[in-house]
Amino acid sequence: MRVAVDAMGGDFGPRVTVEGAVKASREYELEVLLVGVEDLIKKEFEKVNRSRSKLSIVNASEAIGMGEGILSVRKKKKSSIRIGAQLIRDGEADAFVSMGNTAAVVYITKAILGALKGVEKPALSLLVPSLKGLTLLIDVGANVNCRPHHLEQFAVMGHTFMSSVLGIKRPRIGLMSIGEEESKGNELTKEAFNRLKESPLNFIGNVEGKDIYSGKADVIVSDGFTGNIALKVSEGVIETFFYMARTEIMKNIFAKIGFFLMKRNLKKIYKKVDYTEYGGAQLLGINGVCIIGHGRSNSNAVKNAVGLAKDFVMNKVQEKIQNEIAELSHRLGQAGG
Amino acid sequence: MRVAVDAMGGDFGPRVTVEGAVKASREYELEVLLVGVEDLIKKEFEKVNRSRSKLSIVNASEAIGMGEGILSVRKKKKSSIRIGAQLIRDGEADAFVSMGNTAAVVYITKAILGALKGVEKPALSLLVPSLKGLTLLIDVGANVNCRPHHLEQFAVMGHTFMSSVLGIKRPRIGLMSIGEEESKGNELTKEAFNRLKESPLNFIGNVEGKDIYSGKADVIVSDGFTGNIALKVSEGVIETFFYMARTEIMKNIFAKIGFFLMKRNLKKIYKKVDYTEYGGAQLLGINGVCIIGHGRSNSNAVKNAVGLAKDFVMNKVQEKIQNEIAELSHRLGQAGG
Numbered sequence: 001m002r003v004a005v006d007a008m009g010g011d012f013g014p015r016v017t018v019e020g021a022v023k024a025s026r027e028y029e030l031e032v033l034l035v036g037v038e039d040l041i042k043k044e045f046e047k048v049n050r051s052r053s054k055l056s057i058v059n060a061s062e063a064i065g066m067g068e069g070i071l072s073v074r075k076k077k078k079s080s081i082r083i084g085a086q087l088i089r090d091g092e093a094d095a096f097v098s099m100g101n102t103a104a105v106v107y108i109t110k111a112i113l114g115a116l117k118g119v120e121k122p123a124l125s126l127l128v129p130s131l132k133g134l135t136l137l138i139d140v141g142a143n144v145n146c147r148p149h150h151l152e153q154f155a156v157m158g159h160t161f162m163s164s165v166l167g168i169k170r171p172r173i174g175l176m177s178i179g180e181e182e183s184k185g186n187e188l189t190k191e192a193f194n195r196l197k198e199s200p201l202n203f204i205g206n207v208e209g210k211d212i213y214s215g216k217a218d219v220i221v222s223d224g225f226t227g228n229i230a231l232k233v234s235e236g237v238i239e240t241f242f243y244m245a246r247t248e249i250m251k252n253i254f255a256k257i258g259f260f261l262m263k264r265n266l267k268k269i270y271k272k273v274d275y276t277e278y279g280g281a282q283l284l285g286i287n288g289v290c291i292i293g294h295g296r297s298n299s300n301a302v303k304n305a306v307g308l309a310k311d312f313v314m315n316k317v318q319e320k321i322q323n324e325i326a327e328l329s330h331r332l333g334q335a336g337g
Numbered sequence: 338m339r340v341a342v343d344a345m346g347g348d349f350g351p352r353v354t355v356e357g358a359v360k361a362s363r364e365y366e367l368e369v370l371l372v373g374v375e376d377l378i379k380k381e382f383e384k385v386n387r388s389r390s391k392l393s394i395v396n397a398s399e400a401i402g403m404g405e406g407i408l409s410v411r412k413k414k415k416s417s418i419r420i421g422a423q424l425i426r427d428g429e430a431d432a433f434v435s436m437g438n439t440a441a442v443v444y445i446t447k448a449i450l451g452a453l454k455g456v457e458k459p460a461l462s463l464l465v466p467s468l469k470g471l472t473l474l475i476d477v478g479a480n481v482n483c484r485p486h487h488l489e490q491f492a493v494m495g496h497t498f499m500s501s502v503l504g505i506k507r508p509r510i511g512l513m514s515i516g517e518e519e520s521k522g523n524e525l526t527k528e529a530f531n532r533l534k535e536s537p538l539n540f541i542g543n544v545e546g547k548d549i550y551s552g553k554a555d556v557i558v559s560d561g562f563t564g565n566i567a568l569k570v571s572e573g574v575i576e577t578f579f580y581m582a583r584t585e586i587m588k589n590i591f592a593k594i595g596f597f598l599m600k601r602n603l604k605k606i607y608k609k610v611d612y613t614e615y616g617g618a619q620l621l622g623i624n625g626v627c628i629i630g631h632g633r634s635n636s637n638a639v640k641n642a643v644g645l646a647k648d649f650v651m652n653k654v655q656e657k658i659q660n661e662i663a664e665l666s667h668r669l670g671q672a673g674g
Contacts, residue, residue: 131580178481178565178569214573240551257598258599261592265595269585
């Protein structure tokens with residue numbers, strides 16, 4: 001198997017991606033194609049022990065910045081993201097992993113690879129830790145304007161991913177809304193609720209914002225606007241809390257000692273809630289395997305993202321999604337829907 | 338001034354509301370009308386020291402449960418919430434405070450009091466603590482389906498509340514979206530962005546989910562669906578984090594000691610982030626002052642909610658909102674919008 005890794009992506013660029021690629025190649029026994037500025041990648045090669053790893057470089061002379069807008073992204077014809085996507089299109093790589101600008105990766109891979117047959121809107125999904133395991137949020141930002149049948153397709157894709165990659169039988173599908181009762185929600189969710197209720201999926205009804213981390217559902221479906229806000233709010237709460245805690249603790253010697261004694265345990269929790277540990281977001285429904293990691297990923301997170309890409313390919317998620325979506329259309333066709 | 342308090346509301350009912358009412362009457366030197374089952378309220382009267390407080394009881398034979406649906410809420414003609422709203426309508430109270438079922442309070446007060454002239458959709462707003470002070474979120478759940486001009490009205494009402502009650506000059510208005518750039522957002526927010534840009538408000542553009550607690554804006558505007566999810570996600574993150582921390586800390590004796598040493602400081606932070614401290618949500622744009630506290634409010638939170646109601650009345654927020662909304666319509670009329 002060959003996985004292309006965007007060497008230029010992420011907050012730290014080749015320094016972290018190359019190290020992650022080495023670790024991944026070794027651990028998962030696969031070939032990694034590092035896509036990026038050749039000289040910079042070679043410089044990193046000199047710093048790491050590459051024994052038992054299989055790496056090659058695919059030169060890409062341009063890099064896309066983390067905050068770069070779509071207009072300038074479109075102009076860069078030799079960006080590492082574009083060339084990475086082309087490697088999948090041309091059958092030279094089985095998957096593409098980037099820690100880069102999410103909007104740019106979504107835009108470019110959609111343009112170059114297109115959607116799987118029958119999929120109207122590929123969606124960005126992300127595994128987040130919950131009290132009971134992992135929950136998949138879909139969509140977390142690829143589609144800001146959705147119709148009810150899009151949410152139904154997201155549910156099918158989330159179901160397929162969780163059952164085939166995580167081995168969860170009949171994953172519980174929840175619909176993100178503002179109350180558990182069927183009557184709660186906006187026009188979009190109410191209509192999506194009716195569709196999901198009629199589907200053969202294991203639909204457990206509406207879930208609320210607080211249920212993202214409670215483990216009540218295995219998959220939580222929403223439009224990309226709502227999902228993105230839910231995710232960013234979570235990040236904001238955690239950041240603010242730690243900032244306040246640090247400020248408060250530094251004021252008092254006993255609190256400082258207390259913090260020192262708790263440090264190891266707090267780190268364990270942090271590791272548990274840190275979703276970069278889980279490999280990154282998946283672009284589901286696109287015609288090619290594409291994993292987008294968090295910009296602040298360290299080399300272990302890069303390695304995990306490659307591992308996730310491998311699982312994705314090995315479990316034939318793409319093929320399964322296409323079949324499930326075809327079945328959905330067939331069912332709706334029969335029902336006259 | 339007379340403030341009606343729903344004695345039956347909240348997770349703890351009269352045990353907490355009566356004590357809160359006594360504290361409020363004493364501290365703010367106003368009369369509190371306790372609305373609820375007379376016998377239950379009288380029983381609580383025997384337990385508390387009511388010196389220097391001015392209280393009276395308005396009997397209401399029914400109570401609405403925290404999880405009760407709107408259908409059953411409509412049938413209860415003698416509920417404490419309904420009678421509380423009628424006291425404002427009939428000029429017997431200047432404001433109404435309830436810790437009860439939010440959906441029920443919104444539904445009943447809208448039905449009995451109606452909206453202020455010119456206001457299309459009264460909205461639920463809530464002050465949340467940020468790193469720099471307090472931020473007002475509007476709407477956090479009263480209106481799940483909104484049009485762009487509704488968001489503009491929410492912005493005007495939020496502006497009026499923050500400038501008149503909190504004394505913030507030219508409050509910074511942010512629009513909740515999924516990226517700072519004007520181009521980021523869904524159909525609703527993009528159109529609302531254009532309207533806000535043209536308004537005389539101090540509009541600072543889009544803000545993201547993580548900015549709720551950063552203090553970047555004084556007012557954050559969203560539809561009620563998005564706002565409610567943002568709020569519930571925040572609660573869920575905090576609850577999950579504390580649950581994980583407790584579990585992790587209990588495993589280790591050093592961590593336990595550490596926690597003991599930090600306890601006082603953690604409590605301080607908790608007090609800072611606990612938004613029941615700030616008095617509760619305001620129903621802005623309704624024809625009467627109505628504050629809805631959190632169900633788990635203690636007696637201090639009840640007192641704070643009454644204090645907020647008093648500030649609301651003293652600062653003539655209702656009159657100001659009506660004037661500002663009239664000005665908005667006038668401006669849009671002139672612009673042909």
